[in-house]
Amino acid sequence: MRIVAPSILSADFGNLERDIKMLDRSAAEWVHIDVMDGVFVPNISFGFPVMKPVRKATSKVLDVHLMIVEPERYVKRFVEAGADYVTFHHEACADPRAAIAEIHAAGAKAGVSVKPATPIEAIFDYLDELDLVLVMSVEPGFGGQSFMPHSLDKVRALREEISQRGLNCLIEIDGGISAKNAREVFDAGVDAVVAGSAVFSAPNPEQAIIDILNA
Ligand code: DX5
Ligand code: ZN
Numbered sequence: 001m002r003i004v005a006p007s008i009l010s011a012d013f014g015n016l017e018r019d020i021k022m023l024d025r026s027a028a029e030w031v032h033i034d035v036m037d038g039v040f041v042p043n044i045s046f047g048f049p050v051m052k053p054v055r056k057a058t059s060k061v062l063d064v065h066l067m068i069v070e071p072e073r074y075v076k077r078f079v080e081a082g083a084d085y086v087t088f089h090h091e092a093c094a095d096p097r098a099a100i101a102e103i104h105a106a107g108a109k110a111g112v113s114v115k116p117a118t119p120i121e122a123i124f125d126y127l128d129e130l131d132l133v134l135v136m137s138v139e140p141g142f143g144g145q146s147f148m149p150h151s152l153d154k155v156r157a158l159r160e161e162i163s164q165r166g167l168n169c170l171i172e173i174d175g176g177i178s179a180k181n182a183r184e185v186f187d188a189g190v191d192a193v194v195a196g197s198a199v200f201s202a203p204n205p206e207q208a209i210i211d212i213l214n215a
Contacts, residue, residue, distance in 0.1 A: 002186055004212050005030035005063050005172065006205075007196035008054065009045060010143045016050070019200070020057035026206045027213055030061040032174070032194045033083070034143075037068035040092050041141035048081050055082030063192075065113065065174065067140045068092065072099040079106035087111030087134050087172075090123055100129045111172070115140060120154040124161060130169050132192075133158055138175030143196040147176030152188040159189030179208070182215035 006028050011019040023031050033054065038044040055062060064083040068074065071088035072095065078086050086103045090112050093099050103110040111132030112123050116139060123133060135158070137151035155171060162169050170191040177185060178198035185193055195212055202208035 001191050002213055003030055003170075003172075003192035004028045004199075004209050005032035005192050005194045006199040006209065007032040007034055007143065007174075007194050009034040010196035010200035012200075013046075017053060017057050020054055022205060024058040024060060026209045028060065028199075028209045030063040030085075030192060031058060032196075033062060033064045034196075035064060035066050035068060035078075036141065040069045040089065041067045043141045048077060051078070051081035051083070061085065063087070063172075063194075065134060065194075066092075072102060075099055075103050076106045079103060079108040083108055085109045085111050085132055087113050087132060089113050089115065089140070091115055091118060096123070097126050097129060100126065113140075113174070114154070116148055116151065120158050127161065127169065128165065128167060132170045132172055134172045134174055134194075135190075136175055137173050137177070140175075145176055147181055151175075152185065155185075155188045155190055177212070179211035179215045182212045186215070 036043045036045040061084045063085045064078050066088045069092050075086050100110040109131035113134035137148050138145035172192040173190045174194035177193045177195045199205045199208045
């Protein structure tokens with residue numbers, strides 16, 4: 001399975017509806033939504049008010065990536081705002097099981113993300129409860145950074161663990177993905193790739209999505 005999740009962090013916010021409609025027509029199955037609070041990461045992006053027009057403009061899967069402290073306080077509201085997947089950071093959450101239960105109770109799928117320095121084994125304790133693991137291949141906070149190759153070792157270890165336990169959990173990777181490295185990334189066992197600048201800086205974003213899928 002190959003999924004592309006274009007990140008609207010790199011979209012044109014003055015023309016957000018146009019950009020979301022483009023994604024809605026495109027071969028991308030998911031739309032990735034990066035929420036940053038300026039505390040967990042040194043950048044602030046957007047929050048609930050942006051979810052509404054996005055949800056209105058597309059029926060694609062909304063893949064929300066929360067880069068915020070105390071995510072358990074807000075996960076339910078993101079589900080109510082239309083998120084299909086809500087992913088929070090392992091490093092930001094004191095009780096991941098409770099946050100996952102809250103997301104599930106609200107009717108969405110639950111994901112956890114790990115920063116580059118966090119060993120993937122840190123989440124193995126509650127892996128059985130997850131629908132998605134998002135491996136960061138850059139330091140969270142900004143689009144347009146270079147891919148960190150060591151993230152693929154984490155993907156391989158995670159793939160091994162998921163198949164050994166016979167789980168249904170998807171693996172997503174985020175940061176520095178383009179058609180140039182997508183093949184290697186999918187081959188390592190990734191199901192879904194996030195792509196921000198590779199899609200929105202391309203002269204033809206819809207083609208860029210196809211190029212990543214066919215890499
Ligand atoms: C970074 C975000 C990413 C970012 C990816 O903190 O989580 O989703 O938008 O951007 P690119 O694809 O440009 O690295
Ligand atoms: Zn992201």
